[in-house]
Amino acid sequence: MLGSTPTAALRVRNLRKAYKDVVAVDGLELEVRTGECFGLLGPNGAGKTTTIEICEGLTDPDSGDVELLGMHWKSHAGELRQRLGIQLQETQLADKVTVMETIRLFRSFFRHGPATSEVIALVQLEEKMNARVGGLSGGQKQRLALACALVGDPDFLFLDEPTTGLDPQARRQLWELIEQFKLQGRTILLTTHYMDEAEQLCDRVAIMDHGKVIALGTPRELITSIGVEHMVEFSAGGAAKPLELTALRRMDGVRDVRAENGTIQLQVTELHRAVPALLAELARQGVTLTELRTHSATLEDVFVTLTGRRLREE
């Protein structure tokens, strides 16, 4: 059908949704294959949550088509709900109820699924089983939210910013859990604005901006597509006259240069040639370095290259 993969678990065509005067989703096309972990990456306000909530059947699109597990929301809502696992952004479960009671409540809505104790073991909350939800840490709450998404043994899992607001250790723990779900063959659609999360977890990534997909592919493909392997960032101090950026741009192995808040960023194809050249050039201009960093190109750099903005505006 339309040349798409026969094993697509989710197909989104020409999706559109506007709120008052803001267009949240603007003609979005998307395809998630069965068994893959697909990431929607984008800054806040890119339309990720609106997109995922339309796919989850919680928001009606203005126009467009969503086909999920071969079904549509209009005709198969009941069946779809049984087969989806959903974790929403910012859900606060009831504080006075225990972990076990919460999972048992959610389990009661599904026809099939593992026993309550199995789900608790899966998200490693055995020790907190009889603790009230109000007393859990952020990471534990998030794992409980995951448990509530897993009680129906879902074929398709929607995770909306699963690690936002968590400390690094809790994030890592959650990533391990999500890796396990992938091994179990579930299809996952997750949204995030952390590029490291997308690189770590996702088989394929769609980068969203202003309600549209602006790039699609595996994390590696996307990073390769911008044609740079490394980023060099430096800050300079004590120069008598402003830095000549054009001179930097002409250097060997440098593709592009941009200045931002006093930091200069070079997109570099060959690190071993660009760095010595940079040092020589700065010496020639009589500029002292206050900071110098290099890193391999990331999805963040892909986003910056495509839009000229950062994913997370700090």
Added chain:
Amino acid sequence: MSETTVVPEIRARAAARKAPSRRGPADHALVQLTMTRFREFRREPEALFWVFIFPILLAAGLGLAFRNRPADVLKIATVTPELAQSLRKDKLLDVQQLSTPAAEEALRTGKVALLAEPGPNGTVVYRYDDTNPEGRTARMLADRAVQRAAGRVDPVASADRLMREPGSRYIDFLIPGLLGMNLMGSAIWGMGFAIVDARRRKLMKRLIATPMPRHYYLLSFLFSRLVMLVIEVGFLLTFGVFVFKVPMRGSLADLVLLCVVTSLSFGALGLLIASRARTIEAASGLMNLVMMPMWIVSGVFFSAQRFPHVLQPVIKALPLTAAIDALRANMLQGAGLAQLSPELLVLAGWLVVCFPVALKLFRWR
């Protein structure tokens, strides 16, 4: 992850799904939802206080303040032992025998209502303030005692029958009023806060993302309300009957039915109030706006008849007025359901108007 390792895993999952899971009736979604309601309520000490303890305290306090006291004993003074002896024969008089200056002082300062002293030629003089009702009563009682002690026999024999039966006291009026007020408060607060809180937390949105049938969610409130009703009504009535001997002259089945209908009407009203509000502040403002006028005009603490005649049709159309009038008629006059049909109609009217409108307006997210 390569395709070749993923595919067998999917098969393994499909096989695992077929395994039946052992689940009892307690795992039914409606049971679980209702139990969650109870847990949340039970673990909220403030809610327990307002629903159970507060009405009892109110009944006890008001019952004590407006209790029917035995007729007051009047304090009088006299100056001779003979007079004192004659006067003490009347149990309603508390007689002090004092010296003349002390007795005059006591009368002047109002410590006694009357001073009886011997006059010339074997007469008795009563000194009292005739503008004070206590003084006039004391005069009659004292004179009767003196005359009887001197040998007077009443030409007509008389007997007293005292009217202090349960059913006509203030506490009898109050308990059905408090019962109605409690039914209104717990239905409106109980539903309103729980619903708005779940909406604010996006918990409601999370629930509708599951296969949970939406009407189960609303039904769970209804069921928990009905069970709670038995407990809270039982609590207040037991207290009223055992501590204050409040009569329950009507049929108990009718009373239960009245409580259920009342609770359903207020539940529907609570649902309507909570149908759109997104914050606790907005909801509690709305709840107070709805309940406050009824606390005042619906006859909880004093008869609704005290309000002007033109307002009566409006007051009678309020659900709390209907509920309290019906509860009072059942408990105090033993009225049957047929006599209570106007009140039942008012309550049913509120139910059939509020409930569909609330469902129509209800915001799930």
